[in-house]
Amino acid sequence: MHRSRVKGALTRRHLMGLAAGFLPLKGWAGDDEDDKRPSASSTSAAVLASAGLSGQRIVVAGGGMAGMTAAKYLRLWGGSGVQVTLVEPDAVYTSSIMSNLVLNGSRNIDSLRFKRDALTTKYGVVRKPGQVVAVDALARTVTVSDKSVLAYDRLVLAPGVSFDDAHGLTQADYETRTPHAWRAGAQTTLLRNQVAAMRNGDIFVMTIPKSPYRCPPGPYERACVVADYLKRAKGPNCKVLVLDENLAIQAERHTFELAFSTLHAGVIEYVPGVSHIVIDPTTKRVSYVDPVGGTQVVPARVVNPIVPHRASGSAAGGWLARAGLNNSADGRWASVDVLSYESTAPGAQGVHVIGDAASCGMPKAGHVANQEAKICADAILRLLAGGQPFGQPVANSACFSPITATKASWLTAVYQYDATERKMKVASSGGQTLVNGLPATATESSSIDGDNFENMSIWFRTLMADTTA
Ligand SMILES: Cc1cc2nc3c(=O)[nH]c(=O)nc-3n(C[C@H](O)[C@H](O)[C@H](O)COP(=O)(O)OP(=O)(O)OC[C@H]3O[C@@H](n4cnc5c(N)ncnc54)[C@H](O)[C@@H]3O)c2cc1C
Incomplete structure (x- = not known):
């Protein structure tokens, strides 16, 4: 095992710990020998509450990332007192995480596949193949695509997004x-094949x-x-045109501005504030309106539309x-109480969305x-045992971004519950103040380098092991 090394504002131990830590339950999978904090299975308040x-x-x-973690930790902390069925x-x-590395041939899509077997064999989760097609929150039942009906005391919805x-x-x-x-899936392989078939001088257009x-940061x-x-494999004249419907880069702005203007200068053209994008799927001609130049038309060789999702x-x-669960103002997302992830939609008691x-x-x-998923699992076990959700959850996020085939950057943040606003907010005590041992502010890597790339693989393995194994 490596010792911790300081990378900009964070140590490797912090980032690896971030991959698994949900602080109220002291659930850690940090791999440094000096990390003596309890593992997720040892001293959970939920374990005690759910006795x-x-x-x-x-x-x-x-x-997926949310549902597998919830199913695992409900059984890990709830034990045989709870029957957990994963539909x-x-x-x-x-995994979509790391799937951009399939596009440059660094990874094979098979390296991103994770079996769900351990949930059943190690934790006793019952897997029900199929899709939920209806929720009756009043009767507390879900209907599955094979027409079977499952009754529940608590329901956790983790269906991801559609496009x-x-x-x-x-x-x-x-x-x-x-x-x-x-x-990630068949479309990742299709896009990889399209990129591999490009020639020097071709244009790759992506939309955000x-x-x-x-x-x-993914786009x-x-x-x-x-x-x-493209620079390495096809020559210097290819272009990557990034059409962003946002007015500015949405994450790691410093890192990507640097990457676009130095490492990838002359190849990436970034256009923010774009609207009225129209793509012809046959000719691959893309038209759009930019904030200054009016309507533009681009003859792309490959088009990668990251379209709006919900x-x-x-x-x-x-x-x-x-079921009325898409109760955000725009109807695209499920609003939740962040202490329990229980839906805030009328009549949706007992339904959690993560x-x-x-x-x-x-x-x-x-x-x-x-x-x-861990905050939600903890809250469900406490509620089932007649208690209340933990009132001071702290969560964290870490994201590594490959910038070349060998160099990466990272972004991390710690979120803490703000009881006044009843929201999870980036903890803002500033500088290197620690919240339960973690840096208190959103932080991004000060460099794009090979060490970050190496640590990215460790972070990914740790996160996926905590989720699936
Ligand atoms: C290119 C790319 C790079 C990324 N990199 C990072 C990164 O570095 N770090 C990071 O933290 N995140 C990253 N992400 C984001 C991450 O992949 C998602 O945020 C994460 O997968 C969300 O988890 P989820 O469980 O909500 O959804 P998913 O992981 O998509 O899982 C949803 C699951 O629900 C199932 N499902 C759907 N509908 C139903 C239904 N009706 N009934 C039953 N099951 C259903 C699906 O089969 C699927 O298994 C990246 C994403 C992309 C695309």
Whole structure:
């Protein structure tokens, strides 16, 4: 094992600890030998609170970053007193995290596949293949795609996101011609093959939707990785045109401004404040209106539209919408009480929503989904035992971004519950003040380097082990 090394404002121990830590329960999977904090299974308040539970039924819908973590920790902390059923169509999870590295050939998509077996064999979670197609919050039942009906005492919804038909494109276009590849899988491989077939001088166009969207730094990271690959593999004349519907870079602004203007200068062209994007899926011509120049038309070779997305099932007529759970102001997300992740929709008592589908004040990211799942699991066990959710949750987020095939940056933040505003907010005590041993402010790497790249792999393994193993 390596000793901790200081990287800018953070030590490696902090970042590795961040991969698993949900602080109220002292759940740590830090791998440094000097980290003597208790493991998640040892001193959880929820374990104590749930000692008297027996036969309580919890259904978890969606086995991604959020749902797998929730199912695992409900059983880890709740023990045999809770029956946990995970409804999920696929036996294997494909991680979107690190999937940009498939585009430059650094990783194979198979290296991002994680079996869900351990949830069953190690923790006793029952896996029910299928999709939830209806929720009856009054009767406390869900209907699954095979028409079976499951009764629950508490329901956890973690279905991730679905993608709008946008810019003149349909779901069939995303699958076959203009992949968004914003949920890893066949579209990632399609996009990889399209990028690999580009020639020197070709143009790669990508679009970024207005926030909130999944993984705030992810699109800028993708632009960097693709630009780096094209320069090395195809020659100096390719271009990556980034059409951002936001007015500015949404995360790690310093890092990406630096990367766009130095490492990838002359290849990446970044255009913020874009509107009226129209993409022809056959010719790959892209038109858009930029804030100064009016309408522009670009003959792209490859188009990667990261289109607007929303909580899965929240479109008109969808299962989440029919249950009234898409109660954010724009109807695209599920608003929740961040002490328990219980839905704030009328009549939705007992229904919790976590991960990217939820609107909770923290970014839509896999690391955050893992944290929300633990806060939610803890709260559910306390509620089932007749108690109240823990009142001072602290969560964290870490995100590594590859900038080339060998160098990366990172961003991290600690979030703490603000009882006055009843929100999770970036803790703001400033500088290197620690909250439960972690840095108190949002921090980004001061350099783009190979050490960060190496640490990125360790962080990813730690996070995925905490979620799936
Ligand atoms: C290119 C890219 C890079 C990223 N990099 C990072 C990163 O560095 N760090 C980071 O923290 N995050 C990153 N993310 C974001 C991260 O992948 C997501 O935030 C995370 O996967 C969200 O977890 P989730 O559980 O909400 O959704 P998902 O992981 O998408 O899981 C949703 C699950 O629900 C299932 N499901 C859907 N509907 C139903 C239904 N009706 N019934 C039952 N099951 C259903 C699906 O099959 C799926 O398994 C990245 C994303 C992308 C695209």
